[in-house]
Amino acid sequence: xxxxxxxxxxxxWGVSERSVRNYCAHGRVEGAFxxxxxxxxxxxxxxxxxLNKHTDAPRTLLExxxxxxxxxxxxxxxxxxxxxxTYNSNHIEGSRLTHDQTRYIFETNTLGVTDExxxxxxxxxxxxxxxxxxxxxxxxxxxxxxxxxxxLHAVLKGGTADSxxxxxxxxxxxxxxxxxxxxxxxxxxxxxxxxxKLLADYNAVKTKTFDDLLExxxxxxxxxxxxxxxxxxxxxxxxxxCLRYNIVPFxxxxxxxxxxxxxxxxxxxxxxxxxxxxxxxxxxxxxxxxYFRIPYDDRD
Numbered sequence: 001x002x003x004x005x006x007x008x009x010x011x012x013w014g015v016s017e018r019s020v021r022n023y024c025a026h027g028r029v030e031g032a033f034x035x036x037x038x039x040x041x042x043x044x045x046x047x048x049x050x051l052n053k054h055t056d057a058p059r060t061l062l063e064x065x066x067x068x069x070x071x072x073x074x075x076x077x078x079x080x081x082x083x084x085x086t087y088n089s090n091h092i093e094g095s096r097l098t099h100d101q102t103r104y105i106f107e108t109n110t111l112g113v114t115d116e117x118x119x120x121x122x123x124x125x126x127x128x129x130x131x132x133x134x135x136x137x138x139x140x141x142x143x144x145x146x147x148x149x150x151x152l153h154a155v156l157k158g159g160t161a162d163s164x165x166x167x168x169x170x171x172x173x174x175x176x177x178x179x180x181x182x183x184x185x186x187x188x189x190x191x192x193x194x195x196x197k198l199l200a201d202y203n204a205v206k207t208k209t210f211d212d213l214l215e216x217x218x219x220x221x222x223x224x225x226x227x228x229x230x231x232x233x234x235x236x237x238x239x240x241x242c243l244r245y246n247i248v249p250f251x252x253x254x255x256x257x258x259x260x261x262x263x264x265x266x267x268x269x270x271x272x273x274x275x276x277x278x279x280x281x282x283x284x285x286x287x288x289x290x291y292f293r294i295p296y297d298d299r300d
Contacts, residue, residue, distance in 0.1 A: 002043040013047035023048050025073045026064070036121065037074060061294050062243040065137050074107070076293045078137075083107050085239065086129040087254045092260075095122045099239035102126055121160045128156050129232065137237050140243040143203045146195060152233050153226050162228055174227040178204050181265055185224035194223050213241050214274055218267045248296050 004276040006024075010017045022041045024032040031042040061077070068078035096119060097105075104112045105126050111118060132155050138150055153172025162168040169175055173191040177184075186194050198220075202216045217238045224230045235252065242249035252260045256277055263274025289296050 001031075003040040004043055006039050006041070009045070015047070018045050020074075025071045025076065026059070026067045027070075034072060059294070060246050061249070061296070062137070062246070064292070064294055067245070069134065069137055071077060072108055077104075077288060080288060083131055083134055084127055085133060085235075085251050088251050089235050090122070090126060090129060091254060091277060092252065092257045093121075093231055095125065106130055107270050109268065117162045121162075124159050125156060128158060128160075131155050131231075132236055133239075136240040137243070140240050142244075144199060144237055144240065146199065149195070149225075149233065150191045152236055153229055155231050157226075157230060168227050173225050176227065177223055178227060178263065180221065180224050180230070181261060182206075183265075185222060194222045195225055198223065208241070209273065210247060210278075211271065213238060213245075213247070214239070214267070214278060216249070218274070220262055221264055233299075246297070248282050248286055250278050250285050252277075252281055256281055 001109055003220060004012065006020045009029075010020045013020070013164065020029075020041070021039065023029045024034075024041065028048040029041055029045050032039055034040075064076075065078050067073075068076045073079065083099070083103045083106055086106070087097070087099050090097070090102075101111060101114070101118075105123065107125075107272070111123060130172055132152050134157065135148075135152060142148075150171045150173075156171045157163055157168075163170045167175055173195070174188050177187060179185060198216070198219050217234055220234045221230050226233065239249050241247075244277065247268065258276040259280075260271070263277050266273050286296065
């Protein structure tokens with residue numbers, strides 16, 4: 001069989017090369033496959049029909065992420081999400097890696113040259129977080145479960161210095177009491193029961209609102225089920241549920257960190273703090289969706 005390059009297919013079909021790459025990445029060109037970063041397109045392949053927006057449901061962010069992940073597409077929303085969510089979620093927890101270093105690890109699986117000492121755990125947890133995002137995309141359609149939550153923690157903290165400590169339970173609930181923001185959290189012996197109740201209460205709500213997702217996140221962080229890594233696992237779960245219900249997700253960055261922590265601290269008294277912070281982050285994410293031409297409900 002003869003194959004065409006992206007440029008040759010674009011000329012044959014009378015479209016831009018960008019359109020051809022999008023067709024391939026979204027699985028709309030039968031038989032097309034990647035060789036390195038280059039698409040090979042069967043000469044017999046036909047130009048995909050234009051999607052009829054009156055008969056075809058618009059592609060969701062989750063569908064696009066799954067397609068780009070499967071195609072190992074560089075430069076799309078999946079690529080950007082991996083870097084932005086990993087960098088920001090790790091950074092607000094104390095990672096010293098720069099945004100460029102995070103991007104370099106994702107794109108090349110190497111760190112690159114640096115004049116400063118780099119903590120091994122920062123590198124390990126960055127690589128692990130990329131895997132966690134893939135897990136979130138794969139598991140997004142299903143309800144959150146204890147098994148998924150523990151698996152996320154096991155992947156995130158696997159191979160770190162913590163994982164070599166006898167008192168640190170990787171992929172299992174904490175053994176020792178801990179605090180968050182100066183507040184007590186669930187006692188180790190109470191964690192399992194509280195997590196089961198949290199998941200039962202949340203999964204019993206059939207139609208989820210934005211506040212339902214935030215309430216779930218707040219309760220998870222108040223329980224603080226793991227010795228470390230609770231914030232990152234909690235934000236991954238929150239991102240997953242946004243994908244599941246086609247709610248515009250959001251990424252908490254350094255500029256929103258203090259507002260985010262205040263929102264969690266004050267949730268019982270005033271929900272507006274956390275809600276407004278997350279809505280601000282959501283508006284920023286909408287700009288990425290607009291750029292990549294991914295539809296969303298603007299009422300979110």
